[in-house]
Amino acid sequence: MSMIALPDIDSTDILQLDGDDRTVAQVLRQASRDQSRPGLIVTTRETGPVMDMAAYREWTATLLRYEQPLIHVATGPLGPRGIALMLSAHVTLLSPDARLAPGWQTLDGLPALLHRRFGAKASGILFGALDLMDCAIAEGVATPDAAAVQLCLDRFHSAEERSLWRRNAVALRAAQELPFSEAFEFGCSFPQTKEAQ
Amino acid sequence: MNVKERDSGLTTERRGRVALLRLNRPKARNALNPTLLAALAATIREADEADDVGAIVITGGTDVFSAGADIDALKGIGAADYLHSVNRRAFDTVRATRKPVISGVAGYCLGGGCELALATDIVIAGHNAFFGQPEITIGIIPGAGGTQFWADRAGGGAQAVAALTGAMVDAYAARRMGLVERVVPAESVVDAAIDLAVKLAEHAPLAMLAAKAALRSRWAAPLNACLEQEVSLMAGLLASEDAAEGTRAFIEKRQPRFTGR
Numbered sequence: 001m002s003m004i005a006l007p008d009i010d011s012t013d014i015l016q017l018d019g020d021d022r023t024v025a026q027v028l029r030q031a032s033r034d035q036s037r038p039g040l041i042v043t044t045r046e047t048g049p050v051m052d053m054a055a056y057r058e059w060t061a062t063l064l065r066y067e068q069p070l071i072h073v074a075t076g077p078l079g080p081r082g083i084a085l086m087l088s089a090h091v092t093l094l095s096p097d098a099r100l101a102p103g104w105q106t107l108d109g110l111p112a113l114l115h116r117r118f119g120a121k122a123s124g125i126l127f128g129a130l131d132l133m134d135c136a137i138a139e140g141v142a143t144p145d146a147a148a149v150q151l152c153l154d155r156f157h158s159a160e161e162r163s164l165w166r167r168n169a170v171a172l173r174a175a176q177e178l179p180f181s182e183a184f185e186f187g188c189s190f191p192q193t194k195e196a197q
Numbered sequence: 198m199n200v201k202e203r204d205s206g207l208t209t210e211r212r213g214r215v216a217l218l219r220l221n222r223p224k225a226r227n228a229l230n231p232t233l234l235a236a237l238a239a240t241i242r243e244a245d246e247a248d249d250v251g252a253i254v255i256t257g258g259t260d261v262f263s264a265g266a267d268i269d270a271l272k273g274i275g276a277a278d279y280l281h282s283v284n285r286r287a288f289d290t291v292r293a294t295r296k297p298v299i300s301g302v303a304g305y306c307l308g309g310g311c312e313l314a315l316a317t318d319i320v321i322a323g324h325n326a327f328f329g330q331p332e333i334t335i336g337i338i339p340g341a342g343g344t345q346f347w348a349d350r351a352g353g354g355a356q357a358v359a360a361l362t363g364a365m366v367d368a369y370a371a372r373r374m375g376l377v378e379r380v381v382p383a384e385s386v387v388d389a390a391i392d393l394a395v396k397l398a399e400h401a402p403l404a405m406l407a408a409k410a411a412l413r414s415r416w417a418a419p420l421n422a423c424l425e426q427e428v429s430l431m432a433g434l435l436a437s438e439d440a441a442e443g444t445r446a447f448i449e450k451r452q453p454r455f456t457g458r
């Protein structure tokens with residue numbers, strides 16, 4: 001798997017989530033309501049700890065409930081906020097210099113976020129037996145592969161994919177929240193699916 | 198399709214043996230005002246009495262079920278008025294319906310809207326639904342079952358959290374706690390409710406009436422007593438300065454200043 005620089009992404013596409021948690025919550029609240037967006041591409045340079053718990057809970061909830069594709073672009077050191085973005089996004093695109101920053105383990109709610117993405121491996125990550133970045137790549141949570149990154153970004157911007165990706169994002173959350181049989185029924189209940197039957 | 202438009206903000210349709218009642222005040226997020234509630238009560242009574250209706254669906258469409266009572270309308274109701282108000286009679290009518298009623302809920306389902314949904318027999322939620330009883334935040338309490346119906350479906354703890362904190366729960370949390378029976382994509386919520394209603398309407402009419410009567414019998418004495426109590430409490434609160442301040446602050450988009458009077 002080759003690790004090369006991320007392809008150029010139009011900077012207007014990227015939500016730079018720096019600043020305090022309150023600002024991040026506000027930016028994400030507004031962006032998530034913008035129906036004209038095909039989804040969100042988010043990134044951060046922030047490596048410090050969570051300072052405003054209420055705002056942090058709000059912005060993570062916004063991400064976890066987001067109904068469109070959510071891509072995280074990880075560059076440089078990943079602190080608590082970067083880890084929260086990685087574990088909340090549908091996929092993280094890793095630049096070659098992406099690495100864990102000291103203190104990333106202090107992220108509030110980390111065990112739940114890890115368990116949601118990695119299941120039983122969460123305990124290995126939390127207690128030092130497994131490397132988070134290795135697991136993220138192995139489990140498909142993050143990719144450093146240049147071709148995969150390019151394909152993901154191309155499809156993100158593709159008008160043909162938009163409806164399907166939105167549907168997948170909604171159904172994926174249902175799969176995380178509901179028992180299997182109900183989640184499967186959910187996935188079969190979209191209007192287009194029904195027409196196809 | 199038989200579509201009957203009314204000026205009330207309620208649209209009614211017939212889908213075979215199913216009566217579909219659609220709250221239709223999109224600009225007001227389907228807020229429940231006396232005109233809408235009166236129309237809802239009259240229409241649901243009509244459907245309940247019609248021989249060719251087997252089941253009833255109440256929905257607000259795919260964006261919002263109802264953001265609750267129209268605060269402007271509530272502002273004009275006094276303590277004595279509330280006991281005999283259109284609002285109160287409308288909710289009584291929904292609860293007294295003999296035929297099965299299904300609600301198809303998408304988006305906000307708050308306050309009176311939540312009480313309306315929970316007064317139905319089966320709640321189908323769109324994935325974007327949020328349920329809540331925020332009345333406490335404006336100095337009043339739920340006045341149409343919102344201090345009782347959550348407990349009936351989800352337990353006393355969930356009821357207490359809803360009524361005492363005003364916090365909302367999303368569709369998935371509502372499903373886990375038993376507040377709703379199914380979660381579907383929001384764009385399918387009306388169809389899902391109709392599909393189920395069609396199936397119910399195919400069952401033997403007498404058995405359906407009997408089943409519903411049996412289901413509701415455990416409400417008879419104790420719940421009615423609770424609802425009477427709730428109405429009395431709500432009526433008293435409407436005369437309070439806090440309720441006036443709460444509704445005023447809501448309309449003026451500012452934080453209320455409660456004095457406990």
